[in-house]
Amino acid sequence: MSRLHALRHRFVDAPGSLGARYRARRWDRLLAAFPDLGEMSVIDLGGTAESWRRAPVRPARVHLVNLEKPPEDPPAWLRADHADACELPPEILAGGYDLVVSNSVVEHVGGHARRRMFADAVHRLADRHWVQTPYRYFPVEPHWVCPGMQFLPPPAKVTVARHWPLVHTPPADRAEALRAVLEVELLSRTEMRAYFPGSLILSERVAGLTKSLIAVRRA
Numbered sequence: 001m002s003r004l005h006a007l008r009h010r011f012v013d014a015p016g017s018l019g020a021r022y023r024a025r026r027w028d029r030l031l032a033a034f035p036d037l038g039e040m041s042v043i044d045l046g047g048t049a050e051s052w053r054r055a056p057v058r059p060a061r062v063h064l065v066n067l068e069k070p071p072e073d074p075p076a077w078l079r080a081d082h083a084d085a086c087e088l089p090p091e092i093l094a095g096g097y098d099l100v101v102s103n104s105v106v107e108h109v110g111g112h113a114r115r116r117m118f119a120d121a122v123h124r125l126a127d128r129h130w131v132q133t134p135y136r137y138f139p140v141e142p143h144w145v146c147p148g149m150q151f152l153p154p155p156a157k158v159t160v161a162r163h164w165p166l167v168h169t170p171p172a173d174r175a176e177a178l179r180a181v182l183e184v185e186l187l188s189r190t191e192m193r194a195y196f197p198g199s200l201i202l203s204e205r206v207a208g209l210t211k212s213l214i215a216v217r218r219a
Contacts, residue, residue: 022211026103026204027056030130033216040098043125045085045118046105049074063095085109086117093124100129104142106195107133107186115187119195127219131196135203136186138211143168143184150186157181189213 031037041061044052049071052062063079064070065088070080083089085102086109100122109118122129134142141149145166149157161167161177171177189210192201196215204212 022204022206026132026214029202029214030101031057033130033218034099034128037099041096042099042101043092043095043097045100045102045122046108047101047103049078049080051103052078059099063092063097065092085121086114088121088125093121095125097126098128100126100131102130103132104134106131108183110183111185115191115195122196127217129196129199129215129217131199131215132204132212133187133192133214135210135213136188138206138209141186142211150184154178154181187213 034040037059038057040059041063042059043063043065045065047062047064047066048068049064052058052064053075058077061077061079063081065081065083065085067082067084070082071078074080081092083092085105102122106115106118109115119131122131136150140147144161144164146160146164149160149164152160158174158177158181161171161181162174171180189201192213192215193199196217199215199217202214202216203210204214
């Protein structure tokens, strides 16, 4: 089992992994889409302080909104709030941002109605956005690194979540596994176009296959 976790780390999580290289390419595409990123006020829905500390370009101001605990002692250029991106308080919605960024979040918010609320918040926060999500029809489910898992019925997904050796953090029991699999709903291109109708929908590809979708609006 430890060897398989090491394999996952090597290909997905480690700094020099295949996953890390694709994340670096995503930064390159973000900078190509928004070359003035270093001068922007950015709100990141679901992002982390560490990802921005490692970013090749640091915006003038970054505001993180996350359900996770905010980082302690953030740098002066970074603000972090504990909040639900689908139900943002008025003071955040009125923040006057230049760009909304979100990576691998919209598939976790919970159902069509909540995804619609998430997209509405993106449109209200800024005229420009970059919203990335894993593509439903890529053959490998990215959270569990398991081929075809996204197409299984929930009971089968629970079994995979509990026993698949490449899972990042094995669930403690069946109830936890069920919660985990029900919290992930991968999106299609049609759904992304519906939520972001004025955006360009870009594809991230692996071996010629679409791995992720990115809704980009440059205003």
